[in-house]
Amino acid sequence: MHQNEYTWVQQTRKILLDFCEELEPEDLTRQNGFGFQSVRDTLVHIADCYHAWLGSFVLLKTTKPLTPKEDLPKMNLSEIKASFEQVDSYVNQVFEVIGKQLNVPIQRNIPWRETPEPLTITPAKLLMHTITHEYHHKGQIVAMMRQMGYQPPNTDVLGTDD
Numbered sequence: 219m220h221q222n223e224y225t226w227v228q229q230t231r232k233i234l235l236d237f238c239e240e241l242e243p244e245d246l247t248r249q250n251g252f253g254f255q256s257v258r259d260t261l262v263h264i265a266d267c268y269h270a271w272l273g274s275f276v277l278l279k280t281t282k283p284l285t286p287k288e289d290l291p292k293m294n295l296s297e298i299k300a301s302f303e304q305v306d307s308y309v310n311q312v313f314e315v316i317g318k319q320l321n322v323p324i325q326r327n328i329p330w331r332e333t334p335e336p337l338t339i340t341p342a343k344l345l346m347h348t349i350t351h352e353y354h355h356k357g358q359i360v361a362m363m364r365q366m367g368y369q370p371p372n373t374d375v376l377g378t379d380d
Contacts, residue, residue, distance in 0.1 A: 221313045227349055228306060230373045234356060235261075235302070237363075237370050238295055245366050246295065253358040259290060260359050261298045264352045268305040271344040272312055274329045275337070279308070281329045309345070316341045 238246060238257060246258045254260040262285050269283035285293065312320075320342035327334040356373055363370045 221310070224309055224313075224349075226375045227352065230356070230375055231302060231352070233371055234359065234373050235295070235299055237368075241363070241366075241368065245363075245368075247291075248362075248366060250362040250365060253355065253362075257359050257362055258293060258295075258298065260355050260362075262290060262293055262301070264355050265298065265301040265305050267351050268308060268348045269301070270330060271348055272308040272341075273304070275326070276324065276341050276344055277308060277311055277315065278329065279311075283330055312341055312345060320345070 238261070241257065247256045249255045250257075254263045266284045269280065273279045274281060274283040321340050323338050323340050325336065325338040327336050360370045360373060
């Protein structure tokens, strides 16, 4: 994985986030009965995964990477987009700071866990995890949108510019 390939992730995410602007406001938060229940909650969960594994574990930029449950109902689409801008910053920092050492394991406690939980893992594996995690949940979001009667656009990386 290189920065060029991450650009494809950003392109497909933008397609999805831009389409979210077309949703009726109540549909962004409609409880759909699976996954993280709503489009909003699932988007926040996706961003939180990047904040946790890259921003907190790899870069040590924060010890509180997860959105508190009580803050979730107040989150709107512009705040979610801002969260993904921070995600992009973390990913870029991983490429810049870690660079050619992406496959060198990091051993430390998981920073946001109350009880020390040691983990040894490479930044490359965490980067891959966050991206595959995003695509897994993006599929759930698209399914939620279809259940609500929307026709979401293609968000497959095959449709991105090279």
